[in-house]
Amino acid sequence: xxxxxxxxxxxxxxxxxxxxxxxxxxxxxxxxxxxxxxxxxxxxxxxxxxxxxxxxxxxxxxxxxxxxxxxxxxxxxxxxxxxxxxxxxxxxxxxxxxxxxxxxxxxxxxxxxxxxxxxxxxxxxxxxxxxxxxxxxxxxxxxxxxxxxxxxxxxxxxxxxxxxxxxxxxxxxxxxxxxxxxxxxxxxxxxxxxxxxxxxxxxxxxxxxxxxxxxxxxxxxxxxxxxxxxxxxxxxxxxxxxxxxxxxxxxxxxxxxxxxxxxxxxxxxxxxxxxxxxxxxxxxxxxxxxxxxxxxxxxxxxxxxxxxxxxxxxxxxxxxxxxxxxxxxxxxxxxxxxxxxxxxxxxxxxxxxxxxxxxxxxxxxxxxxx
Amino acid sequence: xxxxxxxxxxxxxxxxxxxxxxxxxxxxxxxxxxxxxxxxxxxxxxxxxxxxxxxxxxxxxxxxxxxxxxxxxxxxxxxxxxxxxxxxxxxxxxxxxxxxxxxxxxxxxxxxxxxxxxxxxxxxxxxxxxxxxxxxxxxxxxxxxxxxxxxxxxxxxxxxxxxxxxxxxxxxxxxxxxxxxxxxxxxxxxxxxxxxxxxxxxxxxxxxxxxxxxxxxxxxxxxxxxxxxxxxxxxxxxxxxxxxxxxxxxxxxxxxxxxxxxxxxxxxxxxxxxxxxxxxxxxxxxxxxxxxxxxxxxxxxxxxxxxxxxxxxxxxxxxxxxxxxxxxxxxxxxxxxxxxxxxxxxxxxxxxxxxxxxxxxxxxxxxxxx
Numbered sequence: 001x002x003x004x005x006x007x008x009x010x011x012x013x014x015x016x017x018x019x020x021x022x023x024x025x026x027x028x029x030x031x032x033x034x035x036x037x038x039x040x041x042x043x044x045x046x047x048x049x050x051x052x053x054x055x056x057x058x059x060x061x062x063x064x065x066x067x068x069x070x071x072x073x074x075x076x077x078x079x080x081x082x083x084x085x086x087x088x089x090x091x092x093x094x095x096x097x098x099x100x101x102x103x104x105x106x107x108x109x110x111x112x113x114x115x116x117x118x119x120x121x122x123x124x125x126x127x128x129x130x131x132x133x134x135x136x137x138x139x140x141x142x143x144x145x146x147x148x149x150x151x152x153x154x155x156x157x158x159x160x161x162x163x164x165x166x167x168x169x170x171x172x173x174x175x176x177x178x179x180x181x182x183x184x185x186x187x188x189x190x191x192x193x194x195x196x197x198x199x200x201x202x203x204x205x206x207x208x209x210x211x212x213x214x215x216x217x218x219x220x221x222x223x224x225x226x227x228x229x230x231x232x233x234x235x236x237x238x239x240x241x242x243x244x245x246x247x248x249x250x251x252x253x254x255x256x257x258x259x260x261x262x263x264x265x266x267x268x269x270x271x272x273x274x275x276x277x278x279x280x281x282x283x284x285x286x287x288x289x290x291x292x293x294x295x296x297x298x299x300x301x302x303x304x305x306x307x308x309x310x311x312x313x314x315x316x317x318x319x320x321x322x323x324x325x326x327x328x329x330x331x332x333x334x335x336x337x338x339x340x341x342x343x344x345x346x347x348x349x350x351x352x353x354x355x356x357x358x359x360x361x362x363x364x365x366x367x368x369x370x
Numbered sequence: 371x372x373x374x375x376x377x378x379x380x381x382x383x384x385x386x387x388x389x390x391x392x393x394x395x396x397x398x399x400x401x402x403x404x405x406x407x408x409x410x411x412x413x414x415x416x417x418x419x420x421x422x423x424x425x426x427x428x429x430x431x432x433x434x435x436x437x438x439x440x441x442x443x444x445x446x447x448x449x450x451x452x453x454x455x456x457x458x459x460x461x462x463x464x465x466x467x468x469x470x471x472x473x474x475x476x477x478x479x480x481x482x483x484x485x486x487x488x489x490x491x492x493x494x495x496x497x498x499x500x501x502x503x504x505x506x507x508x509x510x511x512x513x514x515x516x517x518x519x520x521x522x523x524x525x526x527x528x529x530x531x532x533x534x535x536x537x538x539x540x541x542x543x544x545x546x547x548x549x550x551x552x553x554x555x556x557x558x559x560x561x562x563x564x565x566x567x568x569x570x571x572x573x574x575x576x577x578x579x580x581x582x583x584x585x586x587x588x589x590x591x592x593x594x595x596x597x598x599x600x601x602x603x604x605x606x607x608x609x610x611x612x613x614x615x616x617x618x619x620x621x622x623x624x625x626x627x628x629x630x631x632x633x634x635x636x637x638x639x640x641x642x643x644x645x646x647x648x649x650x651x652x653x654x655x656x657x658x659x660x661x662x663x664x665x666x667x668x669x670x671x672x673x674x675x676x677x678x679x680x681x682x683x684x685x686x687x688x689x690x691x692x693x694x695x696x697x698x699x700x701x702x703x704x705x706x707x708x709x710x711x712x713x714x715x716x717x718x719x720x721x722x723x724x725x726x727x728x729x730x731x732x733x734x735x736x737x738x739x740x
Contacts, residue, residue: 071672074644074645074648074672074673077644078641078644081637081640081641081644082641083637096673103677103678103679104638104641104675104676104677104678105675105676105677106641106645106673106674106675106676107673107674107675108672108673109671109672109673267451267453268474270451271448271451271452271474271476274444274447274448274451275444275476278444301479302441302444302478302479303444303466303476303477303478303479304476304477305474305475305476305477306474306475306476307473307474307475308473308474309473
């Protein structure tokens, strides 16, 4: 194998597939990146932890075809530190690989490609098409609510719910729900409910473009999902199981609706949290909705805080307590200047939504206090 | 005690004195900041770990005089997160302190000022005056060579050597020496040799101005040094003992002088280090000076690297090995585009200096190899 390519293309490609390479593994070869020529002057890089796989291609000049597995971390660092010139790499005997770039010459130990696990073959139907930036934002607006508790199987994933062209992402961890709706183009106009691992979506969001016009496509098998970005393909296993019927727990019959400036609320909770967190495991803040004011208080041994914010209110006054982190996560996922909060009473979930938008909803359970 | 002040002034002052506040201490009150009115509408903040003390003042409106000790971390975070408005703080009963700022009200637990250790009284002679920015750079250009080994008493400090208006800072750790010369104004025109803890100088450099025109003054007692920046005063203990006679180990009679582009050398060593570090405790790089080329090589199980750089050379060829970190630290402390390196042989120290400047010198011992 002998290939030359542009440093920047290679670096970009390495950084994409590294999202799937585990930092540690009991299977050492998984900490490598598979590099192979795939005909037509194209080089393909692959990284996988066996659950998530990412392949990405770049243009190159193929002098001799071949394939090799390089240690991911050193390979990435090396290419990052090389001068911005053409890189030539040659596989020599004993799986040694020689890099030449400017006046630098590197020999790296590598492993034979035969030892690398093969990626699952997915029949590419690519029947759903949507904007990369839209999906990136949808992941950002929900991913924080995925359960970190590995024993909660389906809750470590996110529900992708497709109804014709409507695409919904849902995450919930037993204390809160985050959901967001978007539009795509579904060639089959069918109904789909699959659970994608939260970590996959988090890593995937990092390689999605922030340009609305860049699109990607989705293919599905019974237990795999394929995201096709053109030169990059992401394949993830799906989580087996039944997702919670989240629609049934979304509350109705609210007694109080509040419109509030999002940043004022974030800043006030941020200060209240400063004292709340002084006691371990205590993120508790109290909200008192009284007339046209929201008063936020928190207490700890270190002291106490009292924050007052003007609000627009319809309905009853309320006194209710929350884990401040859950409220903050919801507020930070919202992009509008104002938010709407809806309450029933101090033991029922509250709803937080962007003001003037109907495509996003957060539900947070209160903390019961005396 | 009741005082009002501008948030930004207070925050700035807190961040200065926090440089002396220990993150942890067996004496809890040292993790606090002493806040006291000192007459004439001035508020003084003090932080100390008993070795290093920093006092800083800010203008305020004093409604009632008084003093109190506030927990450093929460106090700093709180003021950082408050809106940019006037802050009023009032000491209430039981050492509770009330902050009012905009629509925020905070109560913080605090400690009585009587429990706070008093700072040593130093007769301010302020007989040495120099540019803050100059001294800041002098610290940056030497501090990295201070020994981190706490058992090496004097080597954990830096020698401040004053001869009339000439001011020299020296650091050495047994493997390398860094020294730099600057000019000040010495009212006494005397000779001084004192050892200042390296950590003090490092923290001190962070509060020095980067404007050449800002000056500061130095006062000395037998075991304390006072840096006077005007509204901020830094007091540190000195290290007792005799510093090494570093001048005696500076080599002469060089066989080889090399002029080299600093950034090319830094980039090449950086890449060589990438492989060298793969073996624990191995930072070894080899330099081969051959004709008008410097070749850098390093080896490890992961592979090997060969880097070639053009140089201007006078004298013999050389083959010599170094701990790459020592060479990198020296190179990064130099501000000129080119550096001069001088060698005797592969067991004698090498000298690294900025090209065209005579005020800075680095000496690095080689590593002996077969």
